[in-house]
Structures are given as C-alpha cells and as structure tokens.
Amino acid sequence: MRFVFFVLILFLTACQTNAEKMSTVDMYNASGDMIGTVALSEQEDGVQVKVKLEGLKPGFHGIHVHEFPKCEGPDFTTAGNHYNPEGKEHGLMHPDGPHLGDLPNIEADAGGLVDAELMLPGATLMEGKNSLLKEDGTSFVVQEGPDDGLTQPGGGGGVRIACGELKTNPEETTEESPTDPTEFNEEQEKS
Ligand SMILES: [Zn+2]
Numbered sequence: 001m002r003f004v005f006f007v008l009i010l011f012l013t014a015c016q017t018n019a020e021k022m023s024t025v026d027m028y029n030a031s032g033d034m035i036g037t038v039a040l041s042e043q044e045d046g047v048q049v050k051v052k053l054e055g056l057k058p059g060f061h062g063i064h065v066h067e068f069p070k071c072e073g074p075d076f077t078t079a080g081n082h083y084n085p086e087g088k089e090h091g092l093m094h095p096d097g098p099h100l101g102d103l104p105n106i107e108a109d110a111g112g113l114v115d116a117e118l119m120l121p122g123a124t125l126m127e128g129k130n131s132l133l134k135e136d137g138t139s140f141v142v143q144e145g146p147d148d149g150l151t152q153p154g155g156g157g158g159v160r161i162a163c164g165e166l167k168t169n170p171e172e173t174t175e176e177s178p179t180d181p182t183e184f185n186e187e188q189e190k191s
Pocket of ligand 1: 102154
C-alpha cells in the first residue's frame, strides 16, 4: 500500500512538470470547415468536456468519444466505434452501459450554437486504462440526431456531421511524406 502511494506521489509530481492537464480539440464539419472546439480538463472524478460549436441544425445531437484519432470526412467512419475500454454496452440509459466515450446529448439553439459543459466520469487525460490519450489518442464525433441512450451499437443518432482528433502527439502527422520529385526525375534521366 505504501508503495502504491509512493508511485502515486511520483506520478502526480511528474504531471505537474508537464503542461496543464488540459487539451483542446478542434472540430471540423464534413466540408472540412472548423466549427468550434471541445475543451478537456482533468478533474478528480473524470474529464470535463466543454463543447462550443456553431452552424449545427437546431436541436439535440449525439456526441461521443471514438476509438481512433482519425477524422476523414465526409463520413468520419475512420474514427471507429465509441471508445469502450471496459467492454460495456452502448448508452447512458443501458443497464450494462455505458461506453466510457458516451456523453449526454448536446443541444444547438435556434441559431445553431452549442455551449455545453459535460463530464466523462472515470476517464482521464493521464496514463491508464481509461485514458483518452491511449496509444495514438481518440476523437470526438457529433451526430446529426440525438443519441437515444439505448440503441446498439451507437445510439441511433444518424450520420456523423463533425469530428475532431485528440492526438497523443499533435506534432505527428498521419500523412505519408510525399516522394521526392527530384529523385524521380534523376531516375528518369538515367534511363
Ligand atoms: Zn456508445
């Protein structure tokens, strides 16, 4: 027990030297336009999620953490399924749920604006099984319609309309580096 406590202290000390335990995700719609942000901050019992979006259809929309930090429009299927490290069923109202990445619906006002403050209980931005920054990271995806909190596997909220990547290493790009055209020309000249 003392050892665990000691490790915890070390861990906390290490974290203080890093940047704040916060992160901001830029959200893009299917046309590739940035429509707002999801700001994350580490809390004692989970991760606080502040959602600020514009240009949405007025009404409720599902929003979830997805398993891959890859938002390729227009359908954003590259983000994968809901983030579910504990192998649960989908839905905040499901008796065997929810996925760790399940969040309450957000509501866009008559002007299409969203300003919501949500929680992801049990999640963390630090290391661990429930880290939103495991492996390469995760992503946030907004749906066309509301999540009904029960329907498997994704809540029945319809198509994905916005996506944002939460990457472990934001400097890293997933694009392949282009081939060097000079090299190619030299090869051509030789032959
Ligand atoms: Zn889910």
